[in-house]
Amino acid sequence: MKIPADLRYAESHEWVRVEDDGVVVGVTDFAQDEMGDIVFAELPTIGAEYEKGEGMAVIESVKAVSDIYAPIGGKVVAINESLNDSPELVNDDCYGEGWLVKLAPSNSEELNTLLSAAEYGTQLESEA
Amino acid sequence: MAARVTPLQAKHEVLGARFTEFGGWEMPVQYSGVVDEHLTVRQACGLFDLSHMGEINIVGPMALDFVQYVMSNDVHKLAPGRAQYTLLCNESGGIIDDLLVYRHADCVTLAVNASNTGKDLEWLRSLADKPPYRGSVDIVNVGEERAILAVQGPKAPKAMQAVGLDVTDLSYMSFRLMGDDGQMMVSRTGYTGEIGYEIYLPKEKANHWWDRFMGVAGTVGIKPVGLGARDTLRLEMGYTLYGNDIDESTNPWEAGIGWAVKLGKDFIGRASLAESKAKGLERRLVGFQVEGRGIARSGYSITVNGQVRGRVTSGSISPSLNVPIGLAYMDEAVSQEGTAIEVIIRGRPVTARIVQVPFMPSRVKDVVVTE
Structure with a gap:
C-alpha cells in the first residue's frame, strides 16, 4: 500500500498535497483498493465551499457508493474533469492523474490537524 | 453468529479474494476485480463457488405429489433429468423463495437461495408433517454435506471437457448424475445469461474439482469469479434477486415471473395468486437505463413528470454496456418500454428510460459447438 511521505492524510482516507495556489485532494491507495473498480465520480462545482469533514464528492465503484470528505475547510478552485470520462484514473493513479479536487484553504492552520504519512500508516495497521 | 465458510475458503484466500457476508456466509465478493471478472464470464469462462x-x-x-402441491410451477410436466424454475409461495401468494427443482425418477433436489434455506426447510417440514404427506415425504437438508461450483461463459463447455466432464450434449435446464457413485449432479443452468454449468457435489470433493478447473485455467481461459460479478451478470439479464427484486410482498406477475405459476393445478397460494392475477397489475418490475450522469442504486425513488411513481430494486453499472442500468417497480400506468423517467440520485433527478430486458441477448440456449 503506497503512502507517499510528502503528503498529509485525513483519517477518512483522503490525501492532501500543498501547492502554491491551493491544496490538491485525492483518495489514498488504501481507499481506492478497498472500493474496487471505480466507475463514477461526482465532483463539486468550482466555487463551492466546504468545512473540514463535510462531504464534498462521491465516488462509486460497481458495488458501493463512497462519500469523500473535505480534509480541511476551503473553496473549490479546480476539479479533475478527466474523471467524468475516466473515473478509473482513481484506481490507476490515485496520487497523480486520479486527483479529485483543489481547494483554497479557508484556514491553513487546519493542515496541522492532518496525519503524517507515518501516522496514517499506523492507522491503517490498526484498522487491518 | 459467526459467518459460515465454504470448503473452498482457503483457495479463495490464496487467490487474494476480498470477502463479504451474504446470507450468513463469508463469501468471496471479488478476486481480480468485479469488471474484469464480469467480462471474463461474457468472453471466456468464470468459475464460481456457490x-x-x-x-x-x-x-x-x-415426494412428487408434495412438490406439485407446494410449488407454483408444474412438476408433473418435468421429465427426469430436467430442471425447472419455480416459486415457493405462502397461502397469501407471497414468494417465500425462488428456486430450481431438479427432477429425478421418484424424488427431487431443490437448489435454494442461501439466505432462505432455513426458512424454506421450516416451511417445507411443516407442510410435510400434515396429512396426507406425513410419513410419506421426507425433507432432507443435504446442503451441509455438499458444495456447489458454477462454470459459466462461452468457454464453459471447453472447460468441462478439459477436466473430463463430458456434458456437451446437455441442453439448457438438463442435468446428469456423474462421478463414480453418481453423487455429482451436473446441470446446464446458471444465473449469468451465458452457456454454463452448475456442479453439485459432496463437499470433500470440492477442492479436487476446483483445482482441476484452475489447473486448466491458463489454457482454457478460466478465472475465479465472486458474488460482485455474479450480481452484475444477473442484472444484465434482468434476472430477479430474492431479497432485492422479489420477496414475500411481491407477486409473481408484477415481478415478471408469472410464467412460473401454473394456475391450472392446485397448490399453496393458488387462490390468492388467481385473485391477484384477476385484479390486474398495480405495478410492474421493469428494466431501465440511466441516460444522465449517475448510477441508480436499490431504494432510490423514480419520478415521472415530478411525481414519485416507482422505486429502484437493483442498480449498478453494466460492465458489458458501460452504462448504468437497473430494475425498478413502476406504477403500471407508467411502466411501458420507452417511458422517460427520472431517478432521484442524492436529491437530484437524473434522466433515465424504461428499456427492454434482458439488457443484452441471453446465450443460455446457444448450441454447444465442440472443437
Whole structure:
C-alpha cells in the first residue's frame, strides 16, 4: 500500500498535497483498493465551499457508493474533469492523474490537524 | 453468529479474494476485480463457488405429489433429468423463495437461495408433517454435506471437457448424475445469461474439482469469479434477486415471473395468486437505463413528470454496456418500454428510460459447438 511521505492524510482516507495556489485532494491507495473498480465520480462545482469533514464528492465503484470528505475547510478552485470520462484514473493513479479536487484553504492552520504519512500508516495497521 | 465458510475458503484466500457476508456466509465478493471478472464470464469462462446455496432433497413415496402441491410451477410436466424454475409461495401468494427443482425418477433436489434455506426447510417440514404427506415425504437438508461450483461463459463447455466432464450434449435446464457413485449432479443452468454449468457435489470433493478447473485455467481461459460479478451478470439479464427484486410482498406477475405459476393445478397460494392475477397489475418490475450522469442504486425513488411513481430494486453499472442500468417497480400506468423517467440520485433527478430486458441477448440456449 503506497503512502507517499510528502503528503498529509485525513483519517477518512483522503490525501492532501500543498501547492502554491491551493491544496490538491485525492483518495489514498488504501481507499481506492478497498472500493474496487471505480466507475463514477461526482465532483463539486468550482466555487463551492466546504468545512473540514463535510462531504464534498462521491465516488462509486460497481458495488458501493463512497462519500469523500473535505480534509480541511476551503473553496473549490479546480476539479479533475478527466474523471467524468475516466473515473478509473482513481484506481490507476490515485496520487497523480486520479486527483479529485483543489481547494483554497479557508484556514491553513487546519493542515496541522492532518496525519503524517507515518501516522496514517499506523492507522491503517490498526484498522487491518 | 459467526459467518459460515465454504470448503473452498482457503483457495479463495490464496487467490487474494476480498470477502463479504451474504446470507450468513463469508463469501468471496471479488478476486481480480468485479469488471474484469464480469467480462471474463461474457468472453471466456468464470468459475464460481456457490456452496452457500441450499440443497434440499425431497424423497419418499409422495415426494412428487408434495412438490406439485407446494410449488407454483408444474412438476408433473418435468421429465427426469430436467430442471425447472419455480416459486415457493405462502397461502397469501407471497414468494417465500425462488428456486430450481431438479427432477429425478421418484424424488427431487431443490437448489435454494442461501439466505432462505432455513426458512424454506421450516416451511417445507411443516407442510410435510400434515396429512396426507406425513410419513410419506421426507425433507432432507443435504446442503451441509455438499458444495456447489458454477462454470459459466462461452468457454464453459471447453472447460468441462478439459477436466473430463463430458456434458456437451446437455441442453439448457438438463442435468446428469456423474462421478463414480453418481453423487455429482451436473446441470446446464446458471444465473449469468451465458452457456454454463452448475456442479453439485459432496463437499470433500470440492477442492479436487476446483483445482482441476484452475489447473486448466491458463489454457482454457478460466478465472475465479465472486458474488460482485455474479450480481452484475444477473442484472444484465434482468434476472430477479430474492431479497432485492422479489420477496414475500411481491407477486409473481408484477415481478415478471408469472410464467412460473401454473394456475391450472392446485397448490399453496393458488387462490390468492388467481385473485391477484384477476385484479390486474398495480405495478410492474421493469428494466431501465440511466441516460444522465449517475448510477441508480436499490431504494432510490423514480419520478415521472415530478411525481414519485416507482422505486429502484437493483442498480449498478453494466460492465458489458458501460452504462448504468437497473430494475425498478413502476406504477403500471407508467411502466411501458420507452417511458422517460427520472431517478432521484442524492436529491437530484437524473434522466433515465424504461428499456427492454434482458439488457443484452441471453446465450443460455446457444448450441454447444465442440472443437
